[in-house]
Amino acid sequence: MSGVLGQGLPPGTEIDRVCLCLRLGGRRKAALDFLKPPGLVAATCFQRCRLMSKAKNSWTQSTSVSPIYAGLTVTCPRCGKGSLLQTFLNLRERCSVCGLNYKFVDTGDGPAVFAIFILGFLVLGGALWVEFNFEPPLWVHVVLWGVVTPILALGLLRFLKATLIALQYYHRAEEGRLSDD
Numbered sequence: 060m061s062g063v064l065g066q067g068l069p070p071g072t073e074i075d076r077v078c079l080c081l082r083l084g085g086r087r088k089a090a091l092d093f094l095k096p097p098g099l100v101a102a103t104c105f106q107r108c109r110l111m112s113k114a115k116n117s118w119t120q121s122t123s124v125s126p127i128y129a130g131l132t133v134t135c136p137r138c139g140k141g142s143l144l145q146t147f148l149n150l151r152e153r154c155s156v157c158g159l160n161y162k163f164v165d166t167g168d169g170p171a172v173f174a175i176f177i178l179g180f181l182v183l184g185g186a187l188w189v190e191f192n193f194e195p196p197l198w199v200h201v202v203l204w205g206v207v208t209p210i211l212a213l214g215l216l217r218f219l220k221a222t223l224i225a226l227q228y229y230h231r232a233e234e235g236r237l238s239d240d
């Protein structure tokens with residue numbers, strides 16, 4: 060198989076995933092979807108065959124890292140090993156282990172919106188519970204929730220950001236494009 064597909068590829072390139080157009084008999088269209096080693100990742104069929112969308116599906120379903128695992132560990136959505144974030148909330152350019160380029164990432168306001176809903180429920184519920192059970196003075200609430208809320212928010216944002224990126228990667232969610240692109 061590598062003989063058919065290996066044209067133009069560096070020697071020793073390991074073929075990890077093959078576009079479905081090969082399996083369906085289109086030998087001349089056959090191309091690689093996903094290559095190793097790192098740095099040689101092709102997100103689309105080199106020949107841009109029309110069957111690529113099916114190949115993409117088969118590729119995403121066979122990925123070994125679950126989005127929840129990648130989210131909880133804040134790691135690369137493809138290999139689950141490389142770190143996803145450079146600083147506390149800033150994304151890296153690419154995975155240091157498998158070389159996945161994080162250019163595709165577009166979570167927008169998603170993590171913040173989920174964090175606001177979840178935190179609002181937790182903090183308001185917690186404040187009511189503390190008030191009804193202990194009836195502390197007002198400054199206790201100010202100090203307690205003033206400290207707890209940012210800590211929860213930052214932890215939650217990391218997890219939510221990584222999870223949404225993993226889900227985006229897993230489902231290959233992206234802006235619509237014309238099929239000839």
Ligand SMILES: [Zn+2]
Binds near residue numbers: 137141159
């Ligand atoms: Zn990776």
